[in-house]
Amino acid sequence: MYLYLIRHGIAGDLESVTPTDNDLSTQKTIDLDELRSLTKVGRKKIAQVADRLAKLDVTFDLIITSPLVRARQTAEILSDRQISTQLQVSEDLKPMGNLPAWLMWWQARTFDDPISTLAVVGHEPNLSHWAELFIFGKVVDRLVLKKGGIIGLKFDDDRLAIGTAQLICLLTPKYLVDSKI
Template identity: 65%
Template sequence: MYLYLIRHGIAMEPDPLASDRIANDEARSLTKLGRKKVEQVAQRLEKLEVTFELIMTSPLVRAQQTADILIDNQIITRCEVNSDLKPMGDLHQWLTNWNARSDVRNLSTLALVGHEPNLSQWAELLIFGEVGDRLILKKGGIIGLKFADDRIAIGTAQLWCLLPPKLII
């Protein structure tokens, strides 16, 4: 199985005067430039014939907008919102839920759209079994991991690509 970790595109800055910072952060949308860059990434993936059988996205607006752009470019047909992909989400909880699912057996490609530092830390845990702050995923960037089978487990991944948006578009 191939797992693609995709960071959302460039988003609006948080409002420093907002009374509810969590709600303010969750509602932040992609900027015009963020949309354009994600669109370019999606078009490049389409030209490379990279598709995903399933994409899971954080429920935050900017991540869902990133996933929607991928869907609009026919990179994926099936999308699910998953709260484990929120900022500071728990990889162990996501893994438990993922590996318990029977409807996803034999998928060959899965994409997760989320946030930093989660995605880089998740990649490090899946590759090295520990977080060492070795990887940094830029907005609109992709980390590609390969697993020997359809079971995703800590310390079992092989890093096969780390692509900042500049290299993709």
Template identity: 60%
Template sequence: MYLYLIRHGIAVEPDPLALDPMADDEARSLTKLGRKKVEQVADKLAKLDLKFELIITSPLVRAHQTTAIFIAKQLSPNLEVSPELKPSGNLVKWLQEWDARPTGTNITHLALCGHEPNLSEWAELLIYGQVCHKLILKKGGIIGLKFANDRIAIGTAQLWCLLPPKFII
């Protein structure tokens, strides 16, 4: 199984005067440049014939917009939302949700779209079993992990790609 961790594209900056910083952060959208770069990444992935059976996204606007571009470029027919992909999300809880899914869903290429530092930390946990703070995922970048079997588990992944957007587009 292949798991792709995709960071959302460039988003508008947080409003320092927002009355509710949490709500402001959740509503931040992609910038025009952010949309353009995500479209370029999606176009390149499509040319490489990389497809995902499923993309799971954070419910935050900028991540949802990023995955909407991937869906529009036909990189996946299926999109789901998981609150565990929010910046406050938890890998162990997400793994429990994933493991609780009905069996028989033949997914070999799964993409998760979320935020930093979560995605880099999740990648390190899945590879090394601990957070090392060595991986950094740029906006619009992708970390590719390979699992020897169909089970995603901590400490069992092999890092096979770490792509900042400038190497993709």
């Protein structure tokens, strides 16, 4: 199985967030960070990354994304470019997300179709830490994932066990967009 960890694109800062009436009407306290959306440049770069992936015939059986606006927008751009036809949201992919809970959900899932290529759209430092856990079995703070970047991992099966992955790629959006691959 292949797992691609994709960091969301460039997002606006907290000052750029304007909650909608719908956001304000919810009963929970609003975390403005959750509402930050991709900038115009962020949307453009993610679209370029998606177009490059499409040219390389890279597709995902499923994209699972953090519920935060900037991650959902990144996942939707990938989906709009036909990189994947299935998109799901997971609360465990929020910043400082819960890898053990997400892994338990993943291992207990029941999908109609087998998943051999999975993309997870989320945040730093979660994604690089998760990649290190999957590869080394511990966080070593050596991998850095740029906004719009991709870490590709290969597993022998779909269990996604800690310490069993092989790193197959670590790509910046600049490399994907500007390279001749």
